[in-house]
Amino acid sequence: MRKSQRIRCVAAYALAALSAVALVACGDKKAEGGPPPPPEVGVVTVTPSPVAVVNELPGRLEGIRTAEVRARVEGIVLSRNYTEGGEVKAGQVMFRIDPAPYQATLASAQAALQRAEANAVSARLKAERYKPLVAVNAVSKQEYDDAVASAGQANADVASAKAAVRTAQINLGYTTVTAPISGRAGRALVTEGALVGKGEATKLALVEQVDPMWVTFTQPASEVTRLRRAIESGMVKGMNGGAKVHLYVEDGREYEQTGKLLFSDMTVDPTTGAITLRAQFPNPKRELLSGTFVRVKIEQGVDENALTVPQRALIRGAQGASVMVVGTDGNVAAVPVKAPQAIGDSWVVTEGLKGGEKVIVEGLQKIKVGAPAKAVPFKPAGASAPAAATASAPAAPASAPKAESLQQAKSDAKQG
The missing domain is CATH 2.40.50.100 (RNA polymerase II/Efflux pump adaptor protein, barrel-sandwich hybrid domain)
Known part of the structure; x- marks a missing residue:
């Protein structure tokens, strides 16, 4: 009698184990049979926002007055x-x-x-x-x-x-x-x-009088003409004589004082095709030296409806710049753009985008043009960790039937 009970317990244990293995195998086959889910990518939605129209130009410092002392x-x-x-x-x-x-x-x-x-x-x-x-x-x-x-x-x-x-x-x-x-x-x-x-x-x-100092620089006439047309059309808001000028010295450091634009020449240099401009900077500490080559950034207007994308979203290649977007159909598309100006950690896009596009910022290595992708709002690094943990949590129940069957078999064996 004891021997028959032991046989029944072993048989029950074996049956439970085989059932668990069969259940897992069926689940694996079912998973292998379906298409893989689309990759998840972080996106930002392009929206218009005010951005200063800034041009970076080379220049040279000079004193506002220079006098030769002669006998x-x-x-x-x-x-x-x-x-x-x-x-x-x-x-x-x-x-x-x-x-x-x-x-x-x-x-x-x-x-x-x-x-x-x-x-x-x-x-x-x-x-x-x-x-x-x-x-x-x-x-x-x-x-x-x-x-x-x-x-x-x-x-x-x-x-x-x-x-x-x-x-x-x-x-x-x-x-x-x-x-x-x-x-x-x-x-x-x-x-x-x-x-x-x-x-x-x-x-x-x-x-030489060195406080204040002048910086003389040139700007291509084509840029000046394009900016003037944009202001006249209302696309860009003019500075009305209050253009701010930022100075960067030879080591790349920004000078602590902000300058003001004094004048813009009325004629174009026929040899360079550029217009001469002059700005004035305070120099109370005598840090600026006459004759030094510098770079200036001049704010010449404000684009009230500028489109910007994060710098990491821009892809530059032999054919120019482009961004990857998730279209309304859920598929990835490459959009050629023109982004001539950087503002902080973003690029100002002047051509290629209209606003409302979902530009891919994170997960570019996982996508393929024309393939589907799941767009989620872009979050800074580290914010995706909880999502990963949540995504892996459902895997635990898959092995639960096997564990319960083994526990039940062991209990039956002890009772026997």
């Missing part, structure tokens, strides 16, 4: 009275030229003036004495006329002598060379003891 009289340089590379104020003494010859010239001119003034007094008195005498025929009319003419000539000599004195004073003043403008003074181009001003106005140094 205006001939002489020997006695001293340099400024620090090379330092700041100078307008009127500050920079060089001194030997004044001795000009002091002597001034003294001679002053003496000549005194002599002319004395002669003028004598001539005037003589004319005044002759005037009543000519009425009584004590002197001839000719003698009186000569006296009056001499008095006039003496007055002219006084005026000429005064001009000579003024000229001598000016030349003496030129021996003290001062800064014509306030700014940063460069290195001295002459040393003490050098003869300057011999036949020409010798350049002594250069002074």
Whole structure:
């Protein structure tokens, strides 16, 4: 009797195991027989939004005023009275030229003036004495006329002598060379003891005003024309003279101060086909150096209905740029686009999209053009982990029948 019960238990155990295996096998065959589900891809829906129209252009820094310090009289340089590379104020003494010859010239001119003034007094008195005498025929009319003419000539000599004195004073003043403008003074181009001003106005140094600074840059005329048409048509909102300019120095760092556009030239350079523009930047810390090549980004308008896509969604190849979209039929399609401008981590699409398209951002490696795909809203990295866990959870019940059958068989064996 015990032996028959044991046989029945073993038979029940074997039957349960075979049933579980058969159930799993049937499930596997059923799964293998159906089509695989479409891959899941993260998408963003393209919607219009305001975006600044920004152009990046090359430029060069220059001081707003540059003055050459020159010797205006001939002489020997006695001293340099400024620090090379330092700041100078307008009127500050920079060089001194030997004044001795000009002091002597001034003294001679002053003496000549005194002599002319004395002669003028004598001539005037003589004319005044002759005037009543000519009425009584004590002197001839000719003698009186000569006296009056001499008095006039003496007055002219006084005026000429005064001009000579003024000229001598000016030349003496030129021996003290001062800064014509306030700014940063460069290195001295002459040393003490050098003869300057011999036949020409010798350049002594250069002074440049470096706060604020100008940056001069060029923009293709075609871009300017296209932007103007867009503003006129209402597609782009103009800045109304308030265009902001951002400056990037040679190491790629953005300058902390924002500039303003001063002017745009009215003519096109025939050799380059470009228009010259100029912007002004504050330079309180003297960080910007004249002559440096830089890049500027200028905001020339606002596109109120711009279309943007994440940078990772754009695919660039030999045929140009394109994006992958999930169409209304659920299939993947490649759409050629033009995306000339980057804003942050997005590209501004100017051609190819109309708005409302579902652009694939994540899962590009899993798709094929023309094949179906399941579009889900794109989430940042790490946000898909819970979904993966949920997707794998239903796999557990598939093995449950086998485990329950084994437990039941073991229970029956113990009872037996």
